[in-house]
Amino acid sequence: MKDIKVKVYDKNPKIRNPASRLPKELVRSAVLEAKEKSRDLPDRAREDTGQESPTEYAANKMESAEQRIGSESASAAYRAGKKMAVKTREKISERKQTQRAAQEAKEAATEGVHGSARQLSSFASRVEKLKGNRRDSRMQSRIKLKPESKDLVREAQKKMVRTAPRVVKVSPRASGKVKTQNAIQKRQAVKSAKAAKQAAVKSAQAARQSAKAAKTTAKGLKAIAEAAATTVKAIFAAVMAGGGAVLVLLIVIVGIIGGAAFMGSTQSAEPLSAEVLAHTPTIQRYTSEFGIPEYVPVIQAIMMQESGGRGTDPMQSSECLYNTQYPNSPGAIQDPDYSIKVGIQYYADCIREAGCTSPQDMDKLKLSLQGYNYGNGYITWAIRNHGGYSEANALQFSQEQAAAHGWSRYGDPEYVPHVLRYYSGGGLFAGLFGNGQIVSIAKAQLGNEGGQKFWSWYGFNGRVEWCACFVSWCADQSGLIQSGAVPKFSACTNGVTWFQGQGKWQAAGSIPTTGSIIFFDWDGDGTSDHVGIVDRCDGSTVYTVEGNSGDAVKQNTYAINSSSIMGYGLVAY
Missing domain, CATH: 1.20.58 (Methane Monooxygenase Hydroxylase; Chain G, domain 1)
Incomplete structure (x- = not known):
């Protein structure tokens, strides 16, 4: 059998371009080597020539x-x-x-x-x-x-x-x-x-208007300012009194609140006239006779409103039922003493009819005052129909009576505020205002011995008989010296002379009012030996606060007919 021919494959194929058979690594190394040679050229040139290369x-x-x-x-x-x-x-x-x-x-x-x-x-x-x-x-x-x-x-x-x-x-x-x-x-x-x-123009206009308003209300503003100044002095006097200062301060704060709320209506008391002050002994006598001795300041305020203390009928009491000596027609009474007696007797009935228990019972006091003007029939009518006095029912009563009698007007519907502008003894805090203020200040000094605080305040360098200095100090703290109601005196005789010369003297034996200045004559030679401040009088006994009584501030009592009392200086609060 013929041999079969088999194609043999060579592991190393033939390639026409031998260079293509070089591996990639050889190519890369060749490129790098070329770069290195190009870089070395400038260095070699510099070494050869000594100059920088163009690249460098x-x-x-x-x-x-x-x-x-x-x-x-x-x-x-x-x-x-x-x-x-x-x-x-x-x-x-x-x-x-x-x-x-x-x-x-x-x-x-x-x-x-x-x-x-x-x-x-x-x-x-x-x-x-x-x-x-x-x-x-x-x-x-x-x-x-x-x-x-x-x-x-x-x-x-x-x-x-x-x-x-x-x-x-x-x-x-x-x-x-x-x-x-x-x-x-x-x-x-x-x-x-x-x-x-x-704004300035408007302020100027407002100022002119305020000036006019202030001018018309100057009296009221002055009275309020005086009351405020007096109150501040009373506060400091009470706080400085010593023991119980915290309690006194609390009472004072309450008094300020109540007094400030009440001041706007009844505490801005206007001064009494000299004629009213002259009738004060008669007022005291008859208020004691008819059982209202504490209402002397109220009677004084009524007299100020009725007549200012002038004329033969200062209480305008001719139409009162107790007037049996003169006709019951306005101004018929011709005896001031009789007018005061009839007026006080009738006002005592008004107080009882109104159920007023004291001069500080302001609601009932207002009712009694309006009854004095209208007749006490108003008191019964106001209690029955309205439960008491108000300005509204006072006006209503006046209108009804005027219509019933065919008159154009009946009485004074604003009689109460008219009277109260002269009355400074009302209110719960009467001790801080009016005639009770000087007494409160005096009582705050009870227990002080030696009186150095008072005689040194007066200006003395050493101790003197300081009863008059004490009275003057209390009057100053009450604002009474600044207002001219009490003189600053250190000798009792000077105080007597001033009060008598001002027609503000009240003889011994009469009933003094709270805040009066009491003068004593121990040996009866007509010269004052001692002075104090009247706390109150119940008709038979005078209660006083005195400085230099046994070289201390003490409270004393005297029978109203005591031979040691020389008389009283009346103070218009």
């Missing part, structure tokens, strides 16, 4: 240029940043100064028209100055840095963003906003000045 020269130049540009860029960035910082600072400062000037102008506007004009003038000059500063700033902003080249400046600006310190840049829009705010503040300042001027 170019590389060095590029590096030098980069360093120079970086340094100059940083310098330019710094200068530009500094300029912008200065510019921004100037704008901020300018804004603050403008705001400060506007604030000052606004404050000046509240001080008045003239002050506003001056401040506005200053504000205007400051605004002009600021405008000049801004013009200077704008001129400075036109000065540009001389750039090395356009590329250098451009590069510097780029560098500045990266390296320069952060600066708040005021945009044109923000600058315009600041200008608008400044303009608004300026307009507000001018508007405030105009408002201040108008």
Whole structure:
């Protein structure tokens, strides 16, 4: 059998291009070797010639240029940043100064028209100055840095963003906003000045109107001011008394609250006339006779309203049923003593009819007073129909009676407030006001020994007989020396002379009122030896508070007809 021919494959095929048979690693190494030879050429050339190769020269130049540009860029960035910082600072400062000037102008506007004009003038000059500063700033902003080249400046600006310190840049829009705010503040300042001027004109008008009103109410304001000053002195006197200061202070606070609430109606007592004071001994005699000795101040107030103490019928009691000696027609009585007797007798009936228990029982006291004017038939009518007195039912009663009798008017519907303006003894806290005040101050000093507090207050450097100094001190604390109701005296004889000279003297044997000044004559030679303050009198006994009684402040009692009593100084409260 013929042999079968088999194709034999050679493991190393024949390749026409022998170079293509080189592995890739040989190619890569050949390339690297070529690169190394190219790099070595400059070094060999430098070693051979001693000069830089072109490649190295170019590389060095590029590096030098980069360093120079970086340094100059940083310098330019710094200068530009500094300029912008200065510019921004100037704008901020300018804004603050403008705001400060506007604030000052606004404050000046509240001080008045003239002050506003001056401040506005200053504000205007400051605004002009600021405008000049801004013009200077704008001129400075036109000065540009001389750039090395356009590329250098451009590069510097780029560098500045990266390296320069952060600066708040005021945009044109923000600058315009600041200008608008400044303009608004300026307009507000001018508007405030105009408002201040108008307010000043209105204030002047109000002041003129207040002056007129004050002129018409001067008496009432003066009375209230005097009462307030007197009350303050009484408070300090009570607090300074010593023991029980906390309790006294609490009582005083309550007294102030009650007294202040009551002052507006009944405590603004107007002074009594000299004629009424002259009738006081007669009033005291008949109030004791008819069982109402504590109502002396009320009778004085009624007399002030009826006649001021003048005429032959000071109590206007001719129409009273107790008048049996003269016709029952207005002003018919021709004897002042008889008028006072009839009036007090009738008023005692009004007090009992009204159920008034004391001069401090104000609701019933008001009812009794209106009954004195209308007749005690009003008291029965008011209790039955309204439960007591009121200004409204007083007016109603007057209108009904006038219509029933065909008269144009009947009595005085405002008789109660008219009388109470002269009465200072009412109210729960009468001890702090009116004729009880000096007694309260005197009692607060009970127990004081030696009297140094009083004679040193008067001005003496050493001890003296200090009974008169004590009375004067109490009167001063009550505001009575300031009002002229009591003199400042250190000798009893001087006190007697003053009261007698003022027509305010009450003879011994009569019933004194609370707060009167009592003078004593121990040896009966007609010269006063001692003085004190009347606390009260029950018709038979006089109760007093005296300084220098056994060299101390003490309370004493005397029979009303005691031969030691020389007389009394009447005090107009």
